[in-house]
Amino acid sequence: MKAALLTGVENFELREVPDPQPPRGGLTVKVETCAICGTDVKMYKYGYSAAKLPLIPGHELAGTIAQVGEGIQGYREGERVVIAPNIPCGTCFYCERGMQTSCDRLQTIGVHRDGGFAQYVMIPLQAVKQRCVIPILKGVSFEEAALIDPASCAINACELSRVKVGDVVVVIGAGPVGCLNVEVCRAFGAQKIILVQRSLPRLKQAEFTGANVYISPLREDVVERVMQETERRGADVVIVACGSGEAQQQALEIVAKRGNVNLFGGLPKDSPFIKFNSNLIHYKEAFVIGTHGCSTRQCKIALDMIVSGKIKAKEYVSYRLGLSDFLQAIKLAEERKGLKIFVNPNL
Ligand SMILES: [Zn+2]
Numbered sequence: 001m002k003a004a005l006l007t008g009v010e011n012f013e014l015r016e017v018p019d020p021q022p023p024r025g026g027l028t029v030k031v032e033t034c035a036i037c038g039t040d041v042k043m044y045k046y047g048y049s050a051a052k053l054p055l056i057p058g059h060e061l062a063g064t065i066a067q068v069g070e071g072i073q074g075y076r077e078g079e080r081v082v083i084a085p086n087i088p089c090g091t092c093f094y095c096e097r098g099m100q101t102s103c104d105r106l107q108t109i110g111v112h113r114d115g116g117f118a119q120y121v122m123i124p125l126q127a128v129k130q131r132c133v134i135p136i137l138k139g140v141s142f143e144e145a146a147l148i149d150p151a152s153c154a155i156n157a158c159e160l161s162r163v164k165v166g167d168v169v170v171v172i173g174a175g176p177v178g179c180l181n182v183e184v185c186r187a188f189g190a191q192k193i194i195l196v197q198r199s200l201p202r203l204k205q206a207e208f209t210g211a212n213v214y215i216s217p218l219r220e221d222v223v224e225r226v227m228q229e230t231e232r233r234g235a236d237v238v239i240v241a242c243g244s245g246e247a248q249q250q251a252l253e254i255v256a257k258r259g260n261v262n263l264f265g266g267l268p269k270d271s272p273f274i275k276f277n278s279n280l281i282h283y284k285e286a287f288v289i290g291t292h293g294c295s296t297r298q299c300k301i302a303l304d305m306i307v308s309g310k311i312k313a314k315e316y317v318s319y320r321l322g323l324s325d326f327l328q329a330i331k332l333a334e335e336r337k338g339l340k341i342f343v344n345p346n347l
């Protein structure tokens, strides 16, 4: 089969590799689409400690079951499925307490093992056992379904940031995960959602999310406008959906008393330190948390939200490229062109 193989930092090869075989209790999936994630861009540009190269990256994938392994029940060849890419061990301290994102032995497809930028991907027994193979209803496209990974990360963010009915939420960053956070916050009952993004075209592109207020620091002072919009109270929840230390500091200024700040976007690994006024946290009794990743349960909720239209998945499909254009796909994501870039290995 054809595969995009990451062989080193900023090095990839389009190669012919042997088709994966379904293991006992596992299966193989013919990949119909696999979206580029920020993690793929990071892996390509800087490498990734968890990823042993050479590796086929790609974890936001959907396709049809090609072969089912011996002893597998409940799945059939030709079935349309989407993969929840994080495979929890199910037995560690964190898994036992329902904290799959913290699993000590988490295996992510496209990070710890070969992923979806290939014509076929092998799904191991443990993934089947943990219900990571999720059937797609008729009427939902592969691309829409493949959005479950970033969408469920937004669900994890809203759950842990305790977004609730009536809240005012500020989302900083209008990239794909910022837009998903807006849509998910709305579904969680947020009453007023304020989206902050420097680039004006990117802010305009995000209007489909139905946020109530759109702010660009190029046009106005972010802190002052948020205060105006919240009767000078600040926001109940601030989700920083971009990798900016400056935005993280600003979040502490615009959060309300007893409010929650979520550091959703990670900072570049060579500059993870920020300087902030800790008295803001002290006197506001504010909560600062971080979230990353998602659980299988949240992936299923994400798919339901896509089916019901609470997440307008079609709006995220900006580019559709073939496997031979993998490098171009990475570049488009890196240059923040559009929202999501989808690679179809059969094109
Ligand atoms: Zn992802």
Ligand SMILES: [Zn+2]
Binding pocket: 088, 089, 090, 091, 092, 093, 094, 095, 096, 102, 103, 104, 105, 106
């Ligand atoms: Zn575990």
